Amino acid sequence: MPDRLADLRNQFNRADQEKKRQIGEYLYSRPARWVSRQEIVGAFDIDESGVSRHIDGLHEAGYLQTKYIDDQRYVQWDGRGAGGIRYWVREATPPQLWAAGSELRPLFSLDSLGGAYVPTLLFGILILIGFFSGIVTVVVVYLPSNSALGVTATDMVFLTGIVTMMAAVFLLIIPVARLLDIALQKIVVWSLRLVKEENKEK
Structure with a gap:
């Protein structure tokens, strides 16, 4: 198990921190990808205030990066995560080119x-x-x-x-x-x- 994910699970190991761990694992499995707060709300069936509280805690603990686009909050795992080579390819690819590829891939x-x-x-x-x-x-x-x-x-x-x-x-x-x-x-x-x-x- 990668050390960062193990650290997260050990740090938030109480029963009442299960959702926080799950959100961290969710973002860990999607490295180098900005995930909107709304997506997390839909994935875990938690209200926005609850999601905000969990990602605030993860961000303060140093596991997440965060940014705002048009007043919408986005977060991503801070580091390689579970991405392997995909993470490094995305890191080396210009954002405009990656975005264009993301739009073309569904086709x-x-x-x-x-x-x-x-x-x-x-x-x-x-x-x-x-x-x-x-x-x-x-x-x-x-x-x-x-x-x-x-x-x-x-x-x-x-x-x-x-x-x-x-x-x-x-x-x-x-x-x-x-x-x-x-x-x-x-x-x-x-x-x-x-x-x-x-x-x-x-």
Whole structure:
């Protein structure tokens, strides 16, 4: 158990401090993320004054950071928390870029993409592989032997070309897969409705 979380649990170990511990654990599991007071109210079903009292105590004990945006209070765990590499990536990413990514991520979820999720995922992976192989190709070209580990620049160009073509194929598949998914959903809904109507008539 990380020392900071253990310290929190030891410091607020009384039965009447259970909610305070739970709020601390909740924020610990969401490092490098500003959480609004309203979100905590909804998560723990406590009134705003109760939440304010708990986060005040955690802030005074040095476990939380706090800020106000448009008179709305936000808090976050002060430190790495349970974030691991995600915490350090977020720390190194400019806030504007992270915010833009946060807005775009829901657009690439399984719920929003449906049947196009797998082609989109494969397209993204192939783009990354193509980008990496392109960099390796440039490095190999500038080597005196024009090869590395038996792989020549020509081999790398060929590989990059194949990866690029596969990515292009998946890019074409994405809208087709999404349209098929939508059509299948409508067919299923229509079939269920038809069955219900037939059962009512009986």
